[in-house]
């Protein structure tokens with residue numbers, strides 16, 4: 485159902501091409517939805533994977549996110565950039581998953597469960613290195629993952645959005661439902677934590 | 687400022703988020719303090735290091751997997767309604783849908799009653815009650831969106847148990 489809003493032409497988010505795709509989808513254009521799916525699925529999969537730590541769970545949650553986006557089609561109204569909106573859904577679903585299933589949280593001592601493909605890819609990446617160096621590199625990557633994973637949820641979210649998804653402070657604040665000031669303080673504490681946890685590798 | 691307070695400002699300094707005055711103080715301190723130079727480069731490197739985690743790739747068929755999963759999740763009545771309404775204005779279809787549903791349900795009830803051999807006048811009276819209840823429920827269909835939340839099978843179950851209700855009456 486489309487509610488006529490006289491302020492629509494003042495809505496700043498209408499200039500976001502992804503919001504436009506979502507609105508086309510609302511009018512029945514499935515290709516517009518698929519364009520959003522292709523653009524955001526790989527990014528969200530990585531974001532969720534880095535947040536929850538298990539590939540299989542990340543794949544399930546990513547699919548759920550897009551099922552939710554699809555079903556929101558009929559009542560969607562742009563109140564943020566599409567990216568912020570879809571990341572907020574992803575964040576909420578990931579948090580729910582972590583709360584519901586604490587087992588899903590990777591133990592701090594376990595390396596991330598990356599699935600077979602990435603194992604092969606990472607091995608290919610390290611093939612140019614000698615066996616000792618490759619070993620060291622593998623250890624380092626594990627240490628980085630453990631460091632990220634050991635951050636409190638809020639700090640971890642802020643770090644992932646800032647470092648990997650290149651969000652602005654404002655976008656992080658919107659996604660996390662907090663203030664920019666709080667985001668800056670989260671990032672500062674996260675950086676201190678990372679610096680301490682990665683001391684061996686810097 | 688001493689090394690400890692400089693250290694506290696380092697992450698904010700690196701983000702370029704310090705006030706100009708504070709930023710200058712950190713810069714001046716760094717120029718003359720080897721320890722803090724080491725410290726700030728450790729901050730920088732531990733942040734840069736996060737790049738060394740490789741991205742994972744989605745399964746090659748993730749798009750088709752999505753559409754399959756979606757179709758499995760769509761209940762049969764919703765799928766029928768969606769297909770019926772595709773390309774047509776929703777409103778004119780409502781009476782047609784309502785009539786179709788009523789006919790299917792009444793037909794179903796009649797057959798069931800026939801096989802149960804309970805097509806007595808009493809049974810018919812109850813059937814009529816049920817029928818009018820259904821007609822009342824059909825008003826809901828005018829709020830087309832709500833239909834997603836109606837589970838027809840649950841409603842049918844209630845009607846199937848009409849005999850039990852009769853016994854209680």
Ligand SMILES: [Zn+2]
Pocket residue numbers: 688689692715719720721722723
């Ligand atoms: Zn110093």
